[in-house]
Structure formats: C-alpha cells, structure tokens
Amino acid sequence: MIKVSVVGAQGRMGSHVVDAVNAAPDAELALALDAGDDLTQITPENTDVVVEFTVPSVALGNVLALVGQGVDVVVGTTGWTDDKLDAVRAALADAPREGQSVFIAPNFAISAVLADYFARLAAPYFESAEVIELHHPDKVDAPSGTAIHTAQGIGAARAKAGLGAVPDNTQTDGGSRGQVVDGVHVHAVRLRGLNAHEEVLFGNAGEQLVIRADSFDRGSFMPGVLLAVRKVASGGFPGLTVGLDHFLDL
Numbered sequence: 001m002i003k004v005s006v007v008g009a010q011g012r013m014g015s016h017v018v019d020a021v022n023a024a025p026d027a028e029l030a031l032a033l034d035a036g037d038d039l040t041q042i043t044p045e046n047t048d049v050v051v052e053f054t055v056p057s058v059a060l061g062n063v064l065a066l067v068g069q070g071v072d073v074v075v076g077t078t079g080w081t082d083d084k085l086d087a088v089r090a091a092l093a094d095a096p097r098e099g100q101s102v103f104i105a106p107n108f109a110i111s112a113v114l115a116d117y118f119a120r121l122a123a124p125y126f127e128s129a130e131v132i133e134l135h136h137p138d139k140v141d142a143p144s145g146t147a148i149h150t151a152q153g154i155g156a157a158r159a160k161a162g163l164g165a166v167p168d169n170t171q172t173d174g175g176s177r178g179q180v181v182d183g184v185h186v187h188a189v190r191l192r193g194l195n196a197h198e199e200v201l202f203g204n205a206g207e208q209l210v211i212r213a214d215s216f217d218r219g220s221f222m223p224g225v226l227l228a229v230r231k232v233a234s235g236g237f238p239g240l241t242v243g244l245d246h247f248l249d250l
C-alpha cells in the first residue's frame with residue numbers, strides 16, 4: 001500500500017484527492033492537512049507520497065519543506081515559474097533521502113495531456129492551426145496555461161517542419177483574432193456551465209482536423225493524480241519531473 005498524505009485536503013481538488021486515495025486499492029490515506037496545520041507531522045515513516053493542491057502563493061514553500069522532510073511530492077497547484085522550479089531542483093540536490101522525487105503536473109487530465117501531444121504530432125501536416133479554450137467564468141487567467149502550452153507545441157512543431165506563418169489576411173482586428181502565441185492564434189471562451197475544455201483546429205484546403213478534450217468535472221483529474229502517485233512511489237523518477245506526459249509512455 002502506498003501511504004499518501006494530502007496537503008490542501010479541504011480544497012476543491014484536495015478533497016477529491018482524499019476520496020480518490022480512499023477508493024484506490026493500492027493506496028491508503030495517511031494525513032489530510034490544510035492551512036494552519038503543521039506540515040512537520042509528515043515524515044517518511046508515515047508517508048510515501050504527499051499530494052499538494054493548495055494555492056500558488058504557498059506551494060513552493062510547502063514543497064521545499066516537504067522535500068527537506070524526506071518525502072516525495074506530487075504537485076497540482078499552478079503558478080510555477082522557472083525560478084521556482086530551480087528552487088525545487090536545488091532542494092532536491094540537498095534532499096535527506098537518496099533518489100527523492102517531486103512531480104509537478106500543470107494538468108492532470110489525461111484527455112488534455114493527450115490532446116496536447118496529438119496536436120504536436122498533427123501540426124506539421126496543416127497550413128492553418130488555431131486553439132480555442134473554453135472554461136467556467138470563475139477562471140481568473142486567459143488564455144489557460146494548457147492552451148498556451150498547446151500553442152507553443154504547435155509553433156515548435158511547425159518551425160521544425162519548416163512551415164511559415166499561418167495564412168491570415170485580417171486587415172482590421174478589434175481583438176477577435178485572439179492572442180498570438182508562437183504564431184498560433186489562441187481564443188478563450190468563458191461560459192457558465194462549462195468546466196475545462198480545449199479544441200485544436202487544423203486546416204488545409206478542403207479538409208479539417210479537430211482535436212477536442214473535455215474535463216466535465218474535477219473527477220477527470222483523479223486518474224492522472226493516482227498515476228503520478230504510483231509512478232513517484234515506484235522510485236523510478238528521481239529529481240524533478242514536470243508534466244504527466246512523462247508517465248504516459250508516449
């Protein structure tokens with residue numbers, strides 16, 4: 001049994017993780033902690049893997065503390081910059097236990113990770129490409145980090161294939177053509193009733209390919225979280241790993 005502690009356990013994601021761990025046949029819940037709780041309760045004796053879903057302003061401090069306490073960490077909290085990732089790498093270099101792991105997933109939804117991957121595969125074969133992301137109206141950033149990542153992947157694949165700019169004869173634009181990320185137009189829709197959705201459109205003369213990923217509720221993230229917990233607990237990923245694609249044998 002993998003002993004899993006959850007930090008941010010009373011949050012929307014953390015409470016789903018508690019339920020998912022309790023339902024998993026190969027995992028058991030160790031500690032469920034939230035704001036104000038003492039993280040030093042978590043030790044290698046009671047915990048194999050910590051799942052961290054809190055808020056961007058505290059996640060780095062939590063991860064550094066947990067690494068110092070000798071436990072592996074799976075992180076879903078967003079807001080990771082290159083500087084913060086470097087701080088995690090430095091902490092892992094001084095970690096008390098050999099081969100300690102931190103895994104950070106900007107997106108735990110397997111459908112979204114695969115859509116991103118398929119988009120990169122398809123990109124060299126189409127003259128046009130655009131990304132549309134659709135979310136609930138409470139989301140504070142636009143476009144989503146996932147959509148930016150998808151557009152960057154398409155842009156890189158196009159550049160590698162020697163494709164030029166996407167065709168676009170727009171002469172006037174009041175903002176409707178979206179944000180251009182590495183040459184790819186990205187559009188954001190905010191609509192009550194939606195959760196998290198992404199559509200990647202590719203076009204050639206006379207044909208279109210649409211890749212679409214839909215996360216209907218937070219349960220969609222749990223298979224990815226449990227996959228990450230199992231991979232990290234296996235000991236096969238020492239150091240810092242970013243992105244669920246590393247665990248999908250793509």
Ligand SMILES: NC(=O)c1ccc[n+]([C@@H]2O[C@H](COP(=O)([O-])OP(=O)(O)OC[C@H]3O[C@@H](n4cnc5c(N)ncnc54)[C@H](O)[C@@H]3O)[C@@H](O)[C@H]2O)c1
Nearest residue numbers: 008010011012013034035054058076077078105106107108
């Ligand atoms: N990677 C993914 O696939 C994915 C998916 C959904 C959400 N997220 C991200 O996960 C994070 C959490 O989202 P949410 O919707 O659950 O938020 P939430 O606000 O519902 O939950 C955050 C929880 O963290 C707790 N918390 C705050 N400070 C803490 C601290 N110092 N120590 C311990 N707990 C603390 C809060 O009390 C709260 O219970 C956000 O950054 C969100 O963007 C990531």
